Every structure is written in structure tokens, then in C-alpha cells.
Amino acid sequence: MRKFIALIILFIISIDLSAQTPGYLGKKLTAGYDFHFYMGGIDRDARKYDASYNLYQPSLFINNFHEIHADYVLTKSYSLGLSYQFFNTGQFYEEQEDYYDQNTSNYIYYSTNNYLNITGSAIVVNNKFFFFNSGTGLAPTGNYGQFGIGLITSKSTAKIKGTKNDGSGTTAISKIVTHEKVSTPIISGGLGNQTILFDRVIVDVGLELAFLPGSVKGWLSDGSSSSNLTTTFPVEENAKNAVLTRLQTFYVSSVKIGVGILLF
Numbered sequence: 001m002r003k004f005i006a007l008i009i010l011f012i013i014s015i016d017l018s019a020q021t022p023g024y025l026g027k028k029l030t031a032g033y034d035f036h037f038y039m040g041g042i043d044r045d046a047r048k049y050d051a052s053y054n055l056y057q058p059s060l061f062i063n064n065f066h067e068i069h070a071d072y073v074l075t076k077s078y079s080l081g082l083s084y085q086f087f088n089t090g091q092f093y094e095e096q097e098d099y100y101d102q103n104t105s106n107y108i109y110y111s112t113n114n115y116l117n118i119t120g121s122a123i124v125v126n127n128k129f130f131f132f133n134s135g136t137g138l139a140p141t142g143n144y145g146q147f148g149i150g151l152i153t154s155k156s157t158a159k160i161k162g163t164k165n166d167g168s169g170t171t172a173i174s175k176i177v178t179h180e181k182v183s184t185p186i187i188s189g190g191l192g193n194q195t196i197l198f199d200r201v202i203v204d205v206g207l208e209l210a211f212l213p214g215s216v217k218g219w220l221s222d223g224s225s226s227s228n229l230t231t232t233f234p235v236e237e238n239a240k241n242a243v244l245t246r247l248q249t250f251y252v253s254s255v256k257i258g259v260g261i262l263l264f
Helices: 002-020 215-220 236-251
Strands: 029-039 062-075 078-101 106-130 142-165 170-178 182-197 201-211 253-262
Touching (some): 029 078, 182 253
Antiparallel strands (some): 142 170, 142 182, 201 253
């Protein structure tokens, strides 16, 4: 009888010790994939155009980006993670400018419609804080709040179509220009819930918001630039500002649905 009671006591103690260990069943490292999406139409210029620059995308559409991440549980209520995000989007904007050409002694006027095809990626360090509620919220499972900080890098190619008038007549313009890379920090936060199935599979659902400090420059820009259009067209600075504003509207909010796996 005493041995039986002793075994029960040892069993209870072992359960208690296991409950104090961070992670789920001793597993602390997880890896997964998240699909982020939101209803588009926030930015009226964020559209897709055909070769003739006719609008073929509706006012409301689905934007999305992808995320691959790994998280490591450090305490019972906190995990630290690293994620890689990648995306593809676009931005349409008009360019109009005139300047005096000393070689021809004429004023040259440009008017174009430009579509920017933007591709990019982000590296983000994520912090998840799990809430304790009626026994749930033991990292990496339960409700959580998330805070992340990282860097977005994007590159863009502009499809340009318009006209040029140099005093002797009007000519059509059609070309493709590749721009310099644009980078900006990203600060994100949100709420979510992680559920573990079959002691191995993680299902993650959440809502995220993000702010890109670099986009402030794009929003405040008046679209003017002193670049000489004989060598740079469209204006490089204007294109960068258009990219920055599009990245902010692209990342402003998203719903995510993800799946992961407990590794060890």
C-alpha cells in the first residue's frame, strides 16, 4: 500500500514538473507557413492594367503575401521567431513634366501612364506573448499577441506609355525601365490563436497590422523632382515614392491562416 501511494505521489510530481517546462510535450521549436490576405481597393491606384493601360482589375480584389517562419519557445508564455515573407503587387501612377532643353532651345513636355510591377521580400523578427485563460495559453498553443520588427526590400519594373512633345511634334513613348531597390523598416503587431492537433500539427489563425516608417516620405511627396528626363524617365524619385506608398497600403492589415509542425 505504501509503495502504491509513493508511486502516485511520484506520478503527480512528474506531471507537475512537466507542466513547468516550456514548450508542448517538451517540444520548443516549430516551423510553419502562413498565408496572408486582405480585400484590396484601399489604394485607388493599386490596379493592374493590360498592354494598352486599360483597367481590367475590379475595385475590390484580394491581395496576398506568403510567410515562412520558425519559432522557439523560451518561456511558458513567450516565443521568439524569425520569418521570411515574399510578395508581388503593382502600382499605377501618372507622370507629367516639362523642362527646357538647352540643346534644342525648346521646352519638352512629357505625359505618361506608368505601371510599376513590384516584387519584394521581408525579414521579420517576431515576438509572441501567449495569454493564460482557464488553463490555455501555454506556448506554443492558445491565444497570443504578436509584435514584430524587420526590413522590407523591393524592386520594381515600370511599364511606361505616353507622349513626348519637343516643339517639333508629338511622338509616342513605350518602354520598360528597371528601378533601384527600395527598402524600408516594418513594424507589425496583431492577435491570433494557435491550436495543436495530433500532438504535432499547429493551426494558426490571426489578424495583423503593420506600419512602414519609410512610407511617410512617399505620402508627403508632392510628386515633383529635379531629375533630367532626358536620362531618367520616369523620374526615379517619383517611382520610389510610389513604391513606398504602395507597400504601406499593401501591408496595412491582413488576415492570416497558417499551418506548422512541432519539430523538437
